[in-house]
Amino acid sequence: MKEFYPKKGRVILHVDMNSFFASVEMAYDHSLKGKPLAVAGDEEKRKGIVVTCSYEARKYGVKTTMPLWEARKLCPHLIVKKPNFERYRTASQAMFEELRQISELVEPVSIDEGYIDITDCYELGSPMQIAETIQRSLLEQLDLPCSIGIAPNKFLAKMASDMKKPLGITILRKRDIPAVVWPLPTIEMHGIGEKTAEKLKAIQINTIGDLAHAHDMQLRAALGIRGLQLKERANGKDARPVDPDAAEGNKSIGSSITLPRDIANQSQLLSVLGDLSKSVSQRLKHKGYLTKNVSVTIRYKDRKTISRGRKINNPILGAEEIFQAAKPLFIDNWNGNSVRLLGITGQDLVEEDRAFEQLDLFSYEKAARKEPLYKAIDKITSKYGTSILQKGIDVQRGFKNKKM
Template sequence: MQQFYPKKGRVILHVDMNSFFASVEMAYDPTLKGKPLAIAGDERQRKGIVVTCSYEARKFGVKTPMPLWEAKKLCPNLLVKRPNFERYRQASQAMFELLRTFSDLVEPVSIDEGYIDISACQELGSPLEIANRIQQLLLNQLDLPCSIGIAPNKFLAKMASDMKKPLGITVLRKRDVPHILWPLPVVEMHGVGEKTAIKMADLQIKTIGDLAKANDMQLRATLGIRGLKLKERANGEDIRAVDPDAAAENKSVGNSVTLPQDLAIQAELLAVLEKLAKSVSDRMKKKGYLTMNVAITIRYKDRKTITRGRKLRNPLIRSDEIFLEAKSLFIENWNGDPVRLLGITGLDLVDEDQANEQLNLFTFEKAAKLEPLHQVVDQLRDKYGHAIFKKGKDFD
């Protein structure tokens, strides 16, 4: 058994539930099994976005985040269920409780996926045997399918779990990286979204192999420190440990400014907050974080200082969304006296490549509809400056 467990290295599994919301509904109502099923908006009103769908529905071309009317056109027999998030949370809790029976080193990264370090689990069998056992227990006890990646680090385990779905188990070693990962388009790499892939294309980086061999200075200039981290991942390097307490860590990114003169005009103070939100957003993007908690700091002329924060339902990274939270906090807590200093801090940060919204249908649909507009606004602001857009008069 020792041959499967390196003395100095780790053995990490990434457990990724297959079509989780749809699978939970099928476990709850077995008559749905084998049928094209979508979790989406109100079928009667033909509104909404497909949050997830069964593999039977995917065969017809249904995918996330497709408008429901389009999904119904592709698959006329599509069954539609409204999301039941309490049911999904209970299933997620049961899934992680099962994983913890194998190892204490379990790190949830979203409602339906997590890492488990089995480096000290030799008495339970080989990594492949443990993965098979986990997969079968999730099926037998919870009636939920999953795919599992087995690797020496978190990044490779995540990439491996995506390779065979549904119900796949894949082993990915560092020596496999050049011939398995490098030929893939860079956009298929975990942690690289479409926007990042477009920036990489400007550097002639089209495959994961191109990224692995990319120039450090160009990467840093284009993507900041995150670009160098992505290059490490492309080479199969990832030193992050599986951390059961990672979700509770209180990381933060913040900016504050001492005003050149004390201000007591709300519009001018909000303009300062908007610039601070842009700065915090830019810093989080460079570091690869999203915030789950926005806080503001107000210091008055007499140096009295207050800090107020708000936990968020979904992680934020966009400057306009951070500003809206900060603006709300400021209006609720400013006493009208002259202000000497303002600050915004993003707390409870989560890694961008692991962030997964705790979806409710309203926020999912709203985000999907607004994303094209957000992209255009970002492009114009990057080209002409943040001040190109002016807000209209607020009649609230």
């Protein structure tokens, strides 16, 4: 089967489970199969948000992040299930174990999707045969459907897996890019959300092909270094390996400040934290990351230093979100003495194009409202008046941030 594999380069699959939460519920209760089903928040509250729904429900116009009351209006006989966290975790673990039967090079991206490098798996068959084996195995063993993209790199594999749902298998080669990928609008590109698409549209970049041929200086001016990274992706370039240990990585981005004088006033110190939050947010955006762990460093006038952190269920990026995570850490651990240095660090970073679709199991409704890269958010807020923005704090100026 070596003839089906490149002499140089990789063969990577992106396995994306179809309507994962809903599919798990159907596998658990077969009476739900073939019926319009939504996994959503508290059914007794009008504020419930649809986390995911079956394809039968989608035929009625039900969509992810839609308010539950609106979903019921579109589909009066919609069946609603509250999320069962342990059930989904168990199914996810079983899914990834199936993938590891094929190759050790498996990289989970979220609870319901991951990459698998099959470059050295030619003894198991052609890439298409291996994809068919995986898809069939997940159906037979777990009763869960998936779509699979086959490509020479992670970006193209992800794009391919989105092209045929449910139960699709798509091969996307670099030579297919001009005909298959470039005609698509930029919003269809993995890693680009509503706001980025709007910025690109403002400089007359409407399709992925436009992005692939855009001028570097124009992209840098509009999006910073992230613009150049997106251009590379649009041209099918992605050198990232499939890394089984990626989820365990502990990269960090932070900012600290040595105060011009020792400060013991809480309001002033919180203002400094607000300034640091903005700095960390800007650096995260510049490098294309979100953080899942925020820590605060406090150094007193006697040079005694403490650092305390907290894990964030859903990756965050915004200055206000970082501040809201850092504020209780500071208040709970500050002893009231004068402070000489403050710092905030974002750890457990995830790349923006890997994080934008993730919904955390414990904060799915909040994430659905606040995640700026979900297409439906702007429509929900404009139509129903639910703001996703929070007021910031007044921040004192004049302090110069020092990068950690």
